[in-house]
Amino acid sequence: xxxxxxxxxxxxxxxxxxxxxxxxxxxxxxxxxxxxxxxxxxxxxxxxxxxxxxxxxxxxxxxxxxxxxxxxxxxxxxxxxxxxxxxxxxxxxxxxxxxxxxxxxxxxxxxxxxxxxxxxxxxxxxxxxxxxxxxxxxxxxxxxxxxxxxxxxxxxxxxxxxxxxxxxxxxxxxxxxxxxxxxxxxxxxxxxxxxxxxxxxxxxxxxxxxxxxxxxxxxxxxxx
Amino acid sequence: xxxxxxxxxxxxxxxxxxxxxxxxxxxxxxxxxxxxxxxxxxxxxxxxxxxxxxxxxxxxxxxxxxxxxxxxxxxxxxxxxxxxxxxxxxxxxxxxxxxxxxxxxxxxxxxxxxxxxxxxxxxxxxxxxxxxxxxxxxxxxxxxxxxxxxxxxxxxxxxxxxxxxxxxxxxxxxxxxxxxxxxxxxxxxxxxxxxxxxxxxxxxxxxxxxxxxxxxxxxxxxxx
Numbered sequence: 001x002x003x004x005x006x007x008x009x010x011x012x013x014x015x016x017x018x019x020x021x022x023x024x025x026x027x028x029x030x031x032x033x034x035x036x037x038x039x040x041x042x043x044x045x046x047x048x049x050x051x052x053x054x055x056x057x058x059x060x061x062x063x064x065x066x067x068x069x070x071x072x073x074x075x076x077x078x079x080x081x082x083x084x085x086x087x088x089x090x091x092x093x094x095x096x097x098x099x100x101x102x103x104x105x106x107x108x109x110x111x112x113x114x115x116x117x118x119x120x121x122x123x124x125x126x127x128x129x130x131x132x133x134x135x136x137x138x139x140x141x142x143x144x145x146x147x148x149x150x151x152x153x154x155x156x157x158x159x160x161x162x163x164x165x166x167x168x169x170x171x172x173x174x175x176x177x178x179x180x181x182x183x184x185x186x187x188x189x190x191x192x193x194x195x196x197x198x199x200x201x202x203x204x205x206x207x208x209x210x211x212x213x214x215x216x217x218x219x220x221x222x223x224x
Numbered sequence: 225x226x227x228x229x230x231x232x233x234x235x236x237x238x239x240x241x242x243x244x245x246x247x248x249x250x251x252x253x254x255x256x257x258x259x260x261x262x263x264x265x266x267x268x269x270x271x272x273x274x275x276x277x278x279x280x281x282x283x284x285x286x287x288x289x290x291x292x293x294x295x296x297x298x299x300x301x302x303x304x305x306x307x308x309x310x311x312x313x314x315x316x317x318x319x320x321x322x323x324x325x326x327x328x329x330x331x332x333x334x335x336x337x338x339x340x341x342x343x344x345x346x347x348x349x350x351x352x353x354x355x356x357x358x359x360x361x362x363x364x365x366x367x368x369x370x371x372x373x374x375x376x377x378x379x380x381x382x383x384x385x386x387x388x389x390x391x392x393x394x395x396x397x398x399x400x401x402x403x404x405x406x407x408x409x410x411x412x413x414x415x416x417x418x419x420x421x422x423x424x425x426x427x428x429x430x431x432x433x434x435x436x437x438x439x440x441x442x443x444x445x446x447x448x
Contacts, residue, residue, distance in 0.1 A: 041265040042349050042378060043370025070350065072376045093380075095319065095350040123377065125266050126294065126319040126348050145369035145392065146267025152296045153347065154266060156317075168369065174398055 006073060006088045007108045012100040017131060021099035024134030028106070034116045034217040035102070037135035039157055042123030044143040045167045047075045048200035050118055051082055055203065056210035061217060064114045066105050068097055068122050075120060085110070096127040099134035116217055125150070129157035137216050143168040144175050148182035151189050158189040162216075165209065169199040230297060230312045231332045236324040241355060245323035248358030252330070258340045258441040259326070261359035263381055266347030268367040269391045271299045272424035274342055275306055279427065280434035285441060288338045290329050292321055292346050299344060309334070320351040323358035340441055349374070353381035361440050367392040368399050372406035375413050382413035386440075389433065393423040 028035050040046050047067075054063055064085040067075040070093055079086035087109045091097065097105075097119065111117055119135065121128045140161045142150050145168060151158045158164065164186055166179065183195055194212060198205030252259050264270050271291075278287055288309040291299040294317055303310035311333045315321065321329075326343065335341055343359065345352045353364075364385045366374050369392060375382045382388065388410055390403065407419055418436060422429030 041267060041347070041370075042374055043265060043367075069377055071379050072373075074373055074376055093354070095348075122350065123265070124319075124348055124350050126346060127351065130317070143267075143369065145367065145395065146265075149296075149298055150266055152298055153293055155295050171369065171395070171398055174395055 005076070006090060007105060008090045008092060009094075009097070009101045009104055011094070012098050017098045017100070021132035021134040024099045024103055025136055028134070028136070029220065031111070032221050033111055033114060034137060034220055035106070035135045036116060036118045036137040036139060036213070037121055037133045038118055038139050038141070039121045039125070039128045039161070040123060040141035040143070041125050041146060044123070044141040044146065045200045046120045046123070046141060047078055049141055049165055049167060049198070050079070050120065052198070052200040052203055052206045053210055053213065054082070054084060056206035057214060061214055062113060062115045064109060064111060064117045066109060066117060066119045068120060070122065085114070091122060095122055095124050096131045097121060097133050098131040102133045102135070116213070125154040125157050129160050136220060137162055137213070139163045139165065141165045141167050142182070144171045144177045148178050148185070151182065151185035155189050158186055158193065161190070161193060163194040163196060163209070163212065166195065166197045167200055169197050169204060170201050229300070230314060231329060232314045232316060233318070233321070233325045233328055235318070236322050241322045241324070245356035245358040248323045248327055249360055252358070252360070253444065255335070256445050257335055257338060258361060258444055259330070259359045260340060260342045260361040260363060260437070261345055261357045262342055262363050262365070263345045263349070263352045263385070264347060264365035264367070265349050265370060268347070268365040268370065269424045270344045270347070270365060271302055273365055273389055273391060273422070274303070274344065276422070276424040276427055276430045277434055277437065278306070278308060280430035281438060285438055286337060286339045288333060288335060288341045290333060290341060290343045292344060294346060309338070315346060319346055319348050320355045321345060321357050322355040326357045326359070340437070349378040349381050353384050360444060361386055361437070363387045363389065365389045365391050366406070368395045368401045372402045372409070375406065375409035379413050382410055382417065385414070385417060387418040387420060387433070387436065390419065390421045391424055393421050393428060394425050
């Protein structure tokens, strides 16, 4: 196996992360680069949703992926195997990324020829939602086996995101999951959030999601 | 609906949590009470595994449950509906419990007639593993839909636990999950951990797990 590109992130010493996140957004915008922060519980399908998105958008969007993990390089290898430029970020036990850690990562990643960098955040619905990474697009995945009540239990991440993917839709028949109720509870947390029911396994729902991502990236560049 | 017993936990000001956790273990031991800390990702089935354990042990163990949640009282209501004494703990946004927070909770809970208090920790594989709650039994749930690679990605929680429940075993046919490989990776993190493949939905596997919990509780009391 080829040696993997691994970056050990340093702990941030800045104390105004929100301000720094705004600065990072200006920096990426000036370079015509979009930055998407993808959050979910462990095992909701972040990696396979990124692969399904890439298949849906094809050459219309040049995508690179930063894989944040406490340990291991499993996901970055999967990206490389699928021809997607990627870097493995090791958080050294930290449960989230902030804006400065994002900046460290983006600097170590050749983004010149990319339209969009996706951060696969640490699998965790709680802490990542509390820290603005400086992303201009925030997406959360909720998978069917986790249950439809997650927006009740983990409100912040739904409040903070622009879109939610309801993944593993193909598993609906074997789980007691009420899609309508779930969508209602998500909108209760965030009335303007976009909801995409998808299956990374079958590819279902990734065309509308891909279109939405492409529009977000284009609109940002056009407002430059 | 009856008013729920809700406790808002205060942030701990002690700085030696490990020492405090040992003190809490002595305190509960002196009272003949066992304390089980149950951890997992959101949606792995903590609540339904507690209900299945209760059904498996019947009257052989008097169980109470403390439901830690950032928001909502969904789970404590489920416990009450099933006749299990319970209290809802609100962590005020915090992603984990430590020993002093456990002590606050145990004090607000009538434990006199109980053999075992189960803490349903905040759904999160990262942070709860970093803080010793003072529990004498630590259990993690990994559910089949999350994928067999979780021990590679979230090592600490597997290192710290006495047992792992591999839950949603009934969903094995619809997911690409290698049970053998998963068990190998779990033992790589922790050779002495006990592994119980279970299904909270069908009850499969809860007899051996229940027996193991009963033995843990009895052994502790006998060493008093």
